[in-house]
Amino acid sequence: MGLLSKITKGGLAKKAIDEASKPHNKRKIKQALSSVTNRGKGSGTTGGTTGRR
Numbered sequence: 001m002g003l004l005s006k007i008t009k010g011g012l013a014k015k016a017i018d019e020a021s022k023p024h025n026k027r028k029i030k031q032a033l034s035s036v037t038n039r040g041k042g043s044g045t046t047g048g049t050t051g052r053r
Contacts, residue, residue: 019025 020029
């Protein structure tokens with residue numbers, strides 16, 4: 001079962017990489033990333049750092 005699991009995971013990873021390399025999917029990924037990175041901007045927070053301290 002371990003070998004079959006590894007083969008399945010490898011196939012899924014290849015499919016995800018292949019889909020991400022398509023031009024229309026690259027555009028969607030860039031839009032999603034920009035919306036996430038811009039989400040925190042303009043909220044009035046100071047310091048500009050996010051994450052743990």
